Amino acid sequence: MLFNITVCPKPHLDDCVGRNITHKIQEALGIHVHETHVAQVFTVEGLDTAGVERAVAEGVLHDPVLHDAFLTPPPSQADYVLEVGFRPGVTDNVARTARETLGLVLGGKESIQVYTALQYHFTTSAGRAAVEHIAADLLANALIQRYSIKSKAEWQAEPGFAPVAARVTGAASNEVAVIPLASMSDSAMEDFSKANTLALSLEEMHAVRAHYAQPEVQATRRSMGLPEDPTDAEIEVLAQTWSEHCKHKIFSAAIQYENKETGRREAINSLYKTCIQRPTAMMRKQMGEKDYCRSVFKDNAGVVAFTDSHDVCIKVETHNSPSALDPYGGALTGIVGVNRDPMGTGMGAELVCNMDVFCFASPFYEGELPPRLLHPRRVMEGVREGVEHGGNKSGVPTVNGSVVFHERFLGKPLVYCGTVGMLPRMLHGKPGHEKKANPGDAIVMVGGRIGKDGIHGATFSSEELHEGSPVTAVQIGDPITQRKMYDCVIRARNLGLYSAITDNGAGGLSSSVGEMAEDTGGCELDLAKAPLKYDGMKPWEILLSEAQERMTLAVPQENLAAFLALAKEMDVEATSLGHYTDSGFFHVTYAGKNVALLPMEFLHDGVPQMQLEAEWVRPAAFPQGNDVLLKNNVPCQFEDAVGQHTGGHGGFLLDMMGTLNICSKEYLIRQYDHEVKGGSVVKPLVGVMRDGPADAAVVRPLLDSEAGLVLSHGICPKFSDADTYWMMANAIDEAVRNAVAVGADPTTLAGVDNFCWCDPVQSEKTPDGKYKLAQLVRANKALEQYCLGFGVPCVSGKDSMKNDFMGGGEKISIPPTVLFSVLGNIHNVNKAVTSDFKTEGEAIFLLGRTANELAGSEAAEALGLAGGAVPQVDLLAAKTRYALVHQAMQQGLISACHDLSDGGLAVALAEMALGGRLGARVNLARVLAEKGLGVAALLYSESASRLLVTVRREHLAAFQQLMGTHMGFDAALIGNVANTGTLVVAHGDNEVLRLDVEELAEAFKATLRW
């Protein structure tokens, strides 16, 4: 029998949760609701009346100081009541905790089931249609939730909603289907791939068919009792192992690249090998003894040196497609998922910190939404909350991040989540970053159970998002199950109980066991032993499920009992599913029945290399060597465009401070714990009022040491339409510059590249594929050149290549975007520097030259100007500058340092001023700039590699001497910090703008003060 226990806030207490919902409805939908009260409904199965009465009497699910709990529908005077519950099979964390707690208090956990729902009681004069709108477009996501509405009359006639058990029904199954590949026509194969979300191309299907047609393969299969044609599980395993998501086929492709501009043709055999792996290998060789890379590209995260006792590792992932469908679940799964990468690196790393970078369309978007796309504001709020819950509940500080807005992210939001981990340098006499499974080791799965969630995640994300994208690809992370697993894994690691570990991400067991089996050359996996969330899964589904919060370990047989006992004690599920072998086969059974038998070599190396063509033609809007800006296709003077602002230069700067890309993200930052673990040194917000933006994060992961880590990033999709080469160069430069700005030693940096592209394969769907691939080639060329130039080896990276939306006859492709993240060392955190002005009288230096580079700039965007010259990066000058800045910081000569990026000099100055709540007097005539550059361009050009630093009077001589010893070092003393509380900018004798610092702060903070 089902019982509903409804928990309501006590009527005399302030219901702030309800008030917050009321506010959100008003802000997001413009619907006025007078009052909202929120009740939590627990639908309980497996208890008798006495049991639920005891649960209520003892306050098991509610707090008697705060709540009233009802076994009958609660009294309600609401005009409408909306109930939102989960659909069957969707992760329900509150229900899991409720079930465990009921089981603990009342006993009989195994027979208890709990399902939860939220009930919103609205007092409103808005009608039923408005409540439907609230449900459909704010409080419920039809993909994962169901909802019901009752009016006051309906409630009074029949109070409450009938209890709903979101039960997954089905019987245990050992069904293995055979796919008659040998007899399929080409079109049948293509249809089969599409219908099953396999994302296998015809060429790949042919390769699979050819493999199965080989006489020796057929003989082996016969001898093992398998059909000659592939089983469903085999096709699924191949599809996911060969997916773009897992195999990076585009980055591995053979590309014919033609630069139409120069007429040069070039054959590239794998961008990944040539432009990413090779430079790192060259740098490592060059560094010789001093090589600080420990493990690159091969593990779940890249490992680099930190202190004598510890190494650190970093991984950044994207979770774009799931976040488009269910922003909360997608982002939560993204952050909790990337946490498992360090956990599964080497012998398992402890987590240090997270970073998140999001790309959205404007939350104030007012246009029509193509079918199935969610409003950007809803996407942003969902993603924010998902990362909040994922990061905060996991106890990992979110120390760095940014939000980038561009209209084309309407098609697909980008959600980058990164995690830094820390490993003991040596563990049980072996380097901590090394691991190896041995034949005979048990395959042990630890953590959550397997469900249908996330089936086809890898293949799904290897396709564009369309109206019929599968719902099972959506998952909701469970940070507590993962936290419990993490506690257990780290203890087992310290006890030396396992020989290898990896995470279950895309592809689930198929991928984790398949990869680890490469160590030994095979495995025997019995799916019947796998713990399931519910019955009704076929063997291939168990194998492919991407249900979260699981790690796969290789546990030596002699440690197996101890390991399983430890897990049991720590309340963590751990199951032995078989063992690793050296048979050469990935062999999967279900209680003795054959499910899959794949030769390891074919599984991992059988995918045919893609042959692609790329063709670079410079976009007509951005002709080479032309810096003319266009308004409505007509040349336009930037100085005039800015000068026409009714508020003059001052008014324009205030507008700029409030643009989405520049404005304060305090709203998000404060809702993320950025200090847990106790090692925070430079926080995301700095300055007197804690509202100035920091350039990068500094953390001290070893609390008894003063050695620190710096985490920074660069991302500038705004330059992609002009030239992805300069987009990439600027992103790297920005990441390095940000790291140096807070005190990172530029000789210790490690990079992570995360490419998010739109489909670059020429096809009917993508008629401009050759151009998009050329964009990819150019970005990679810049990556190679600038990583080598700056001496920043990439140690890890990822790509997501199908960020397009198709629906309602429309295609939206994101601007090609690369997040370049940098992890560096700061040997003594006491030398870290922040961006806020410190004291009156300090000299302000602008380091670097300013050119007329306004393409993609925030000012051009604000003014609706196209074209122009994109910022170029002078590698040698930048590198010298960063080294000198670091030297000056080491000598304590710099009191504040801030990078110039979005909004150029004007915005950087304003940010430093508001951070310190101090004014400044600056003379633009002193800026080292291209000849004839106007005032507006001096203020808003986004030329690369520039920094503002302040120097105290007593250090001025030493600073100038240090700078002076380096010929060609472009440092200009442009003004002084003033205690007037006013930022005054002049050009020679002409005052350009004069703004109160408080006014700047207000403009900076108003836009996203939600």
Place this chain on the structure above:
Amino acid sequence: MAPTVKTLVITGYGTNCEHECAHAAKAAGADEAVIAHFADLVAGRVRLGDFQFLIFPGGFLDGDDLGAAQAAAQRWQHTVTASGASLLEELSAFVASGGLVLGICNGFQLMVKLGLLPALDLAYFTRQVSLTHNASARYEDRWCHLKVNQQSPCVFTKGLESLYVPVRHGEGRLVPNSPETLERLVKENLVVVQYAHPETGEVTMEYPLNPNGSPQGIAGLCDPTGRVFGLMPHPEAFNHPTNHPSWTRGDKPTLGLVVFENAIRHLRGLA
């Protein structure tokens, strides 16, 4: 010779500030700081009786899914150890024997839900107050000024007038079970720390100086013995000068470690 101070920091099921709490205890002079998983207590490998200073750190016990620490409080109430002993009785004996208990953030929430605080009339293990959603209905991370009640019997805050430490929570607003309870908390000086205005030093209800709308700015409570103390802000997160949000401006107020130092001084019989 001063007595040995052994600190026990409890973790597991979503606790996540155990390392910085142990570090703070060590840095403040504890002879030992052991981090034990709840499972270690259940297995009997670790016994509360072997320690003098017990810390319940911050985190998200069971995800705070039923409300902060609600599920965890029941785990403490209903769990028996491998040898059949009640954990709650062990905890009760620990307090009775003169041990010190400090709960921070989620640890404070746990103590309140367990009824370990405020324990008016020394009625331990009855829930007299609770902690609920911040008035903003939001989780927030920000630093707050605290006024210390020098009339309080709390041994952790002896000699302190103010503190500046971060809050990082979504459920920090105190709700008493009755108006009388609130009156008695104030009258009996069980209110130890209150959110205060940095300029006047006076208790404030002004957001965000008072980050959660807690009545009378209440940020932390002690029991009538002063040996059991819980607070929403994180003193352990201010364990090094560079934790301070404006240390690069030369700001260096008292470290949060002072709370741990006071505890250890008390246990050594020096205060």
